Amino acid sequence: MDEFDLIHRITPRSLSHQEIEIGIGDDAAVYHTKNGYQEIVCVDTMVDGVHFLSSHSTPADIGYKALAVNISDIAAMGGFPKYYLVSIAVPFGWHASDMEAMYEEMSKLAKLYQMDLIGGDTVSTKGQMVITVTVIGEIKKGKACLRSHAQPGDVVFVTGELGSSAAGLSFLLEKTPIKNKAQAKYFINRHKRPTPRVEAGLICSRYHHVALNDISDGLASELNEIAEASRVSIDIYKDLIPVHSDLHTLHTRWEEWVLFGGEDFELVGSISGDQWEHFYQDCSVHRIPIYQIGRIHQSGDAQVFYHNGQDSVRLEKKGYNHFKQDR
Numbered sequence: 001m002d003e004f005d006l007i008h009r010i011t012p013r014s015l016s017h018q019e020i021e022i023g024i025g026d027d028a029a030v031y032h033t034k035n036g037y038q039e040i041v042c043v044d045t046m047v048d049g050v051h052f053l054s055s056h057s058t059p060a061d062i063g064y065k066a067l068a069v070n071i072s073d074i075a076a077m078g079g080f081p082k083y084y085l086v087s088i089a090v091p092f093g094w095h096a097s098d099m100e101a102m103y104e105e106m107s108k109l110a111k112l113y114q115m116d117l118i119g120g121d122t123v124s125t126k127g128q129m130v131i132t133v134t135v136i137g138e139i140k141k142g143k144a145c146l147r148s149h150a151q152p153g154d155v156v157f158v159t160g161e162l163g164s165s166a167a168g169l170s171f172l173l174e175k176t177p178i179k180n181k182a183q184a185k186y187f188i189n190r191h192k193r194p195t196p197r198v199e200a201g202l203i204c205s206r207y208h209h210v211a212l213n214d215i216s217d218g219l220a221s222e223l224n225e226i227a228e229a230s231r232v233s234i235d236i237y238k239d240l241i242p243v244h245s246d247l248h249t250l251h252t253r254w255e256e257w258v259l260f261g262g263e264d265f266e267l268v269g270s271i272s273g274d275q276w277e278h279f280y281q282d283c284s285v286h287r288i289p290i291y292q293i294g295r296i297h298q299s300g301d302a303q304v305f306y307h308n309g310q311d312s313v314r315l316e317k318k319g320y321n322h323f324k325q326d327r
């Protein structure tokens with residue numbers, strides 16, 4: 001595999017955005033920015049053995065998820081994605097065809113949002129595959145949905161079922177036995193191919209002072225981030241959290257998947273009570289699932305409470321933590 005040949009092969013033949021002056025092919029990309037908009041930039045890295053297993057995921061799966069998780073971070077700001085850059089450390093065993101399959105899948109996902117690949121970096125590694133994707137998006141000035149926007153009285157919501165990605169991972173890692181192949185396939189797909197909630201994020205950005213976060217590390221962790229950034233407390237109710245109807249049949253510890261599993265890439269956030277009904281209808285019209293799961297409360301210290309019938313427990317900021325895994 002030749003590096004320059006590879007770059008040539010992955011260079012897009014056409015671009016969706018006229019604002020690009022220089023894409024792939026020079027020392028850096030150059031594009032024009034629009035008046036009245038702000039740019040949003042994020043980057044997330046995925047590592048073989050930590051974020052995926054190359055023995056269980058195809059290059060296409062890996063490429064898809066590396067881009068999707070970054071689009072999800074743009075969605076979690078209420079923005080829309082425009083450009084992406086891909087940096088890869090390629091293990092010696094990989095073939096040009098693997099790389100092409102990976103880029104092809106990213107390009108398919110990018111097309112759904114008219115995103116353009118404008119650069120990246122390619123290196124070899126004696127170690128594991130590492131892929132880092134940067135996404136640049138846009139949002140109307142002052143409309144970003146910040147973690148610090150939650151206010152006492154707000155309704156807390158999520159955009160879809162939680163725990164399904166963790167269930168899929170559990171099947172993949174053979175921690176949960178597969179009894180029904182079609183069922184396992186559904187959950188594994190939720191894990192490998194999350195759909196970033198771009199449209200939901202865009203709707204959120206049209207309302208006043210919405211707080212948002214995407215669920216990568218787990219509901220408990222993301223809610224604690226909102227509580228800390230907004231200096232509020234949060235109450236959520238077990239019975240209101242949307243989960244797949246089969247989830248509880250898969251494992252006795254399914255509730256841990258819901259609260260701490262992560263990688264569902266749904267959005268969790270809050271909106272004022274007086275906007276809630278209108279917002280809910282707006283989402284319904286656009287066929288975006290939205291569920292109220294709790295309320296924001298005034299508080300001196302930022303805490304998250306999980307109510308289960310008579311019981312209520314404090315949800316700690318635990319979930320996926322890179323430096324607290326068994327190594």
Ligand SMILES: Nc1ncnc2c1ncn2[C@@H]1O[C@H](COP(=O)(O)OP(=O)(O)O)[C@@H](O)[C@H]1O
Nearest residue numbers: 041042043044069072073076213214215216217
């Ligand atoms: N190594 C790093 N250097 C600088 N900033 C970082 C680094 N790692 C994370 N951040 C920043 O810390 C914040 C939280 O990161 P992270 O938890 O990865 O966000 P997310 O879960 O939305 O991907 C983000 O603003 C991110 O840009």
Ligand SMILES: Cc1ncc(C[n+]2csc(CCOP(=O)(O)OP(=O)(O)O)c2C)c(N)n1
Nearest residue numbers: 044049050051052053216217261262263320
């Ligand atoms: C092989 C494997 N083991 C464990 C996991 C679970 N896992 C890995 S990283 C992660 C959290 C999300 O990744 P992170 O890099 O923290 O994303 P960010 O919060 O920055 O978006 C989870 C739940 C996985 N996806 N694959």
Ligand SMILES: [Mg+2]
Nearest residue numbers: 043044045073
């Ligand atoms: Mg991150």
Ligand SMILES: [Mg+2]
Nearest residue numbers: 073076214216
């Ligand atoms: Mg995020």
Ligand SMILES: [Mg+2]
Nearest residue numbers: 044069073216
């Ligand atoms: Mg992220």
